[in-house]
Amino acid sequence: MFEFPVLIGDIGGTNARFAIVAEKGAKPTLLSHEATADHPDPSSAIRSSLQKGGDRAPPPRSAILAIAGRVDGPEVQLTNAHWKVGGERIAGDFDLTTAVVVNDYVPVAAGAAEIEPHDLTSVGPCPPIPGGARVVLGPGTGFGAAALVPYSAHLAIISTEAGHTDIGPADAFEEKVWHALERVEDRITVETVLSGPGLARLHAAVAHVRTGQPHDKIDPAAVTEAGLAASDPHAVEALGLFARLLGRVCGDLALTFLATSGVYIGGGIAPRIVKVLQESGFRQAFEKKAPFVGMMKQIPTSVITVHDPAFNGLAALASEGRKFVYHGQVWHRPE
Known part of the structure; x- marks a missing residue:
């Protein structure tokens, strides 16, 4: 489902945390924590995070992002922040083949499977x-x-x-x-x-x-x-x-x-x-x-x-997607 490297993100009402999963089964490499109030939209925060990652941040080919809010429709309004998050828009901004957006407790639940x-x-x-x-x-x-x-x-x-x-x-x-x-x-x-x-x-x-x-x-x-x-x-x-x-x-x-x-x-x-x-x-x-x-x-x-518990869950969703069944906004580049 996901082409590697995979960008993963845990986006809350106060902070957004981003990491890279370089290959299937790899541990996530933290890039940065970004304050949501410091950026007009998620793509701005992702660009900042990738820049801060330097050599640790190969260009992602796909992304899975967890957000604090309900995942309905093509764009999702965060419950406690001003951002709107849309998988298709983010995929276009970073030339991704796949972009998935899920509720922020989906990866925490996935991580609990093997905690x-x-x-x-x-x-x-x-x-x-x-x-x-x-x-x-x-x-x-x-x-x-x-x-x-x-x-x-x-x-x-x-x-x-x-x-x-x-x-x-x-x-x-x-x-x-x-x-x-x-x-x-x-x-x-x-x-x-x-x-x-x-x-x-x-x-x-x-x-x-x-x-x-x-x-x-x-x-x-x-x-x-x-x-x-x-x-x-x-x-x-x-x-x-x-x-x-x-x-x-x-x-x-x-x-x-x-x-x-x-x-x-x-x-x-x-x-x-x-x-x-x-x-x-x-x-x-x-x-x-x-x-x-x-x-x-x-x-x-x-x-x-454990610090940033959603990251392990996001990495599991990226690497072991067939193991889990979950609701989310899924965008794939048309063939």
Whole structure:
């Protein structure tokens, strides 16, 4: 399906990361990280990345790009950035024979098929169970999720928009927080609370509940730093609440896809708060799914700690495309 060298890209709302897979089965060679705000369109960012790659960047013959957004139609608008991504346009700009665009959690799911134990940090005591479905998800600039489901001799990758589903309070304290939470388009969704901006909203709402006064949002990184250092009690409480909500959503997705082979958490936030996840109520919230508590206790949960996890998945899609079944925008040069 792909002519080598293959350009691979992981395009998020904040950064776009590009690499080259020189030949089938080769490991990806990182070219650069480009801030989406620094470029008017993806082709500009790709040109910059190829230039920075120098001798490490032979001219690509095809490309597979993962984007943070739904992949519908000939051009796709990123959910949290101004770019529009079109495979045919990029193929024309770089004289490619093939260009494929997929949701950004498709390669993370593909990478989970062969992920090594040293690239994971367990949250909970459960060993992995082979042969079942897996879920990958991640809170970052937004919230992405996908499932990897065995299907005959293939692995089907099901991308989702789970981040845009509604979420509500589960106890009296959360109900107070929900009344103080900033809404997005008059909704409280998974992404509203489980993302970088979501952590800032949780902190402001927790501070409002505890002090009785409205509280301005602060930078999510500052919330994380203050919470881990225990220098701000509201940040500590917000991180704990974030972890419990993440556990609840992980459990919901595990039930939805019967992900008996595990839930794998990526994104930019989880690797920084592994200790909070391990010591908070994350697993309790994950397992509290009566009448299936027994099943939930057997499902492993892990944080993906490898850097740029989508790259290994993109390389697998480029080299082992027949192994996977997935939805994407596919363009081939006419014969």
